[in-house]
Amino acid sequence: MKVEGVKLIREDGLRHDGRRPEDLRPIRMEVGVLSNADGSALVEFGRTRVLAAVYGPREPPQKFMLLPDRAILRVRYHMAPFSTSDRKSPAPSRREIELSKVIREALEPVVLTKQFPRTAIDVFIEVLQADGGTRTTGVTAASLALADAGIPMKALVGGVAVGKVEGVLVLDIDEVEDSMGEADMPVAGAPDLGLITMLQLNGVMTEEEFQKALDMAWDAIKRIVDMEKEVLRRKYNVGGDSK
């Protein structure tokens, strides 16, 4: 998508949508949104809307891929044909194949797979509307769906992208900022473990910018995971135990 004449950083220092550089978009999270899946979640970052569902632990059709000492994770990140400005072919693109791997590897460190040997845990992520940050919104939705499915996890994972537009580091970039900016750095992690589980940079940054971007992402991920906890508490009525 090409937007002509949009100033990414306005004269008052705010972003094209009125946010400050360190602001997240409005975030909405809901769990248990699907009836068939063992766990599910819908997560919105602004206009980006992603649905995740978890099936398992279960026996997959192809048993040759099972491992004797742990469950395997099978993750698919997929964009709905109507989620983008130009229709996206439903066939998996090279980008979707890469992101499925990157998201699986962002979840592997927290799922207690050793508790379910010779099974598969399936995570299906569908981008319903893409407006930037779909992979990190996908990780966040997958984390909630895994928890909703009752899959034991060491910690919850959250994700957000930090971008650089007109030389300014900005949190949670949308599509305009991604397509016209100088850098897009998706980060996911488990703050309760102090671990970064996804890290990519598409673009150019100095070392100082990179460190600052990493700190901005990390602070936001803490907030995002707190929101995940709050949504799960509400669903399962454990509000008293908020410490």
Next chain:
Amino acid sequence: MSVTPFRLPVVASLRKEAIEELLARGLRIDGVRDPFTPRNVRVELGVVEKAEGSALVRLGNTQVMAGVKMDVGAPFRDTPDQGVLTVHAEFVPLASPLFEPGPPDENAIELARVVDRSLREIGAVDLGQLVIRPGEKVWVVWVDLYILDHDGNLFDASMLAAMAALLDARMPYYEEIETGDVIVDRSVKTEERLPIRHRVVTVTVAKIGRNLAVDPNFEEESVSDVRLVYALDEAGRIVGIQKSGEGALRREEVLRALEMAKRAAPVYFKALEEALTPAGSGASG
């Protein structure tokens, strides 16, 4: 769909312990190098005469060949005034018992996309100069990575091979005929080089046990669960990052890995420079 790898080589736990213990003492399983030093690296240019540019990179026992082919094609609609750059990677089955014939799997796709982004984001190839007629005819540059022998760290070897092949490439000779068509004549050789604005390398840092090591060999990769790939230009800017593998990293490890990558990058840049200035052409070293 991305699936937890289930065809991984089984590494004896004793071997795993040996690798981790050596690394804790600042030593490597493959002999005399420390955690900061890549294996011996050699870059050879012009290994395939029919390609516009080509290179063979040997990084320890890992071998990756890259070929650059160019064709006249249409630009992308949103970039009518730019040539097209495409990177593909083939994990050729002769390179490893783990590789099967067939379309590129997620590892080959990830590798090609990381190399592609590392070149693209900083504008390593000046695509603006690859325009024949704006909006209609531009050069399409294909970089094909061919993994020939897999002994670990395909990222660094492939990035180096891609960069070397691009630096080796000469523009094809072409004529515009009356109909407006562009005819490429490959029997005529030109000395005009592909316009390269920046040189980029990647440095891969693996976390093995509790320690970090650059340029993991295959055995080290097999016992590491996470790798961080930093793409760097000669000015030390970060032009791409990819975390790859099932594991996770602490913030301090991410930053320590960056320091290690910056320290190792000159080794790769030097190998590139040496290939471009053959012995006897005046340059020393």
